[in-house]
Amino acid sequence: MMAMPDSDSEDELPPGWEERATDDGVVCYVNQQSKTSQWTHPRTGRSKRITGDLPLGWEKYYDEHSKRFMFHNKETQQRTNVDPRLAFAVEEPTQNIAQVRQRFDSCSTALQVLHGKDLHGRLALITGANCGIGFETARSLALHGCEIILACRNRSSAESAIDRIAQERPAARSRCRFIPLDLASLRAVQQFVRDIKESNISHIDYLILNAGVFALPYTKTVDGLETTFQVSHLSHFHLTLQLEALFDYKTRIVVLSSESHRFANLPLENLSVNHLSPPPEKYWSMMAYNNAKLCNVLFAQELAQRWKQRGISVFSVHPGNMVSTDLSRNYWFYRLLFAIVRPFTKSLQQAAATTIYCATANELTGLSGLYFNNCFFCESSKLSKCSTLQENLWQVSENLIQEFLAEQRQ
Structure with a gap:
């Protein structure tokens, strides 16, 4: 298995990786270089899920043009397809059918x-x-x-x-x-x-x-x-x-x-x-x-x-x-x-x-x-x-x- 580069934080993603969240709030980790993805953090091996309400001033809506859910900040007018709660996702046990x-x-x-x-x-x-x-x-x-x-x-x-x-x-x-x-x-x-x-x-x-x-x-x-x-x-x-x-x-x-x-x-x-x-x-x-x-x-x-x-x-x-x-x-x-x-x-x-x-x-x-x-x-x-x-x-x-x-x- 390829060794991960050193990092001050074990939760920091290695180069080429990024976090994404499904509409259901589950965090997925995507390797842009190998075009693979996984449900566990590449460093920690743990899973994360987004919980709680959207931050104050944010709303979620479905955009008919892009055919995807978007997030809108009513104060700054910022629009993004990235869930603003992603940075605060919490760890949960790795999924098991049992x-x-x-x-x-x-x-x-x-x-x-x-x-x-x-x-x-x-x-x-x-x-x-x-x-x-x-x-x-x-x-x-x-x-x-x-x-x-x-x-x-x-x-x-x-x-x-x-x-x-x-x-x-x-x-x-x-x-x-x-x-x-x-x-x-x-x-x-x-x-x-x-x-x-x-x-x-x-x-x-x-x-x-x-x-x-x-x-x-x-x-x-x-x-x-x-x-x-x-x-x-x-x-x-x-x-x-x-x-x-x-x-x-x-x-x-x-x-x-x-x-x-x-x-x-x-x-x-x-x-x-x-x-x-x-x-x-x-x-x-x-x-x-x-x-x-x-x-x-x-x-x-x-x-x-x-x-x-x-x-x-x-x-x-x-x-x-x-x-x-x-x-x-x-x-x-x-x-x-x-x-x-x-x-x-x-x-x-x-x-x-x-x-x-x-x-x-x-x-x-x-x-x-x-x-x-x-x-x-x-x-x-x-x-x-x-x-x-x-x-x-x-x-x-x-x-x-x-x-x-x-x-x-x-």
Whole structure:
């Protein structure tokens, strides 16, 4: 570890470092030379948080032009994006999941989790936001001032979703926009990324990888891969890495998985494309789903490790068991089964709660690589914690993307 230069004060920042504060009052330390960030002081290893009211004469407001919160001194007319309380931030214990008190449970709704929050100035990109849990996630965030990008295949369905949100909160219409995304095509993913970058979007606060498929008959995408694997994992993998420049220490990435990941059968070692995208004779729709959901947890945990020094939080979540969504639309047996258990499962609002909690809860600042169920941390499967499998999945996914890019260049 690189030694820090001598200083008269251990609290003095080393050259090239600066303090910043999130809108939630947590202090982050940014190294301008290495472009990394962390939640602990580079000298002391301790965390800080801003507390108390603004100094006399200061006010906080949201600036529509810069799309950020600003501070105004009414006496001197000074305006700044730096919280004037930053110099007086107080030390607090380094965040640990064991210190987090459970505030919500399986009965909590997304709107209850967001009660009292002002999300103006935040931007969420949600895949599959036009229906089901994705829609409830988008709706809940939009009703609290968040800007929403609905990343979906179907324009009319996405526009209908925006209309439904606007019926509740007319002002939310201007904060919601549809950008087409077909996860069954890597070329479409790349076009989506180009559309995002051409939309003058400079930062994404919440990347919510919500879209997925379930109980599909054996089909291949235009890229020649089994559909469940590509839609639920590989395209999200590619999308996330392509958008990396739009993430920083204020970003949270939430990957929707499922308790079904516990029943996956991926090998601990020597993972290959054939395990992830099997031939027709080795395909079973339920196991394809289980394996895709395991991929979601593996990806989230490996990404959390790789981006740890950037201060980006990555979580995977289980929304609920057999929630009544469009996910079961592909097979009559599952439609019947979902209909039978509907009275005993979560509502869509309840199912969106854990996603919303992981994206917005203040107490999760500085934490990453965790798996959540019912708005609280729980242990994921033993297989999902295998570092070898995490690295192997990353390598196989990366190789598939490189093969696709090589074919494009030919």
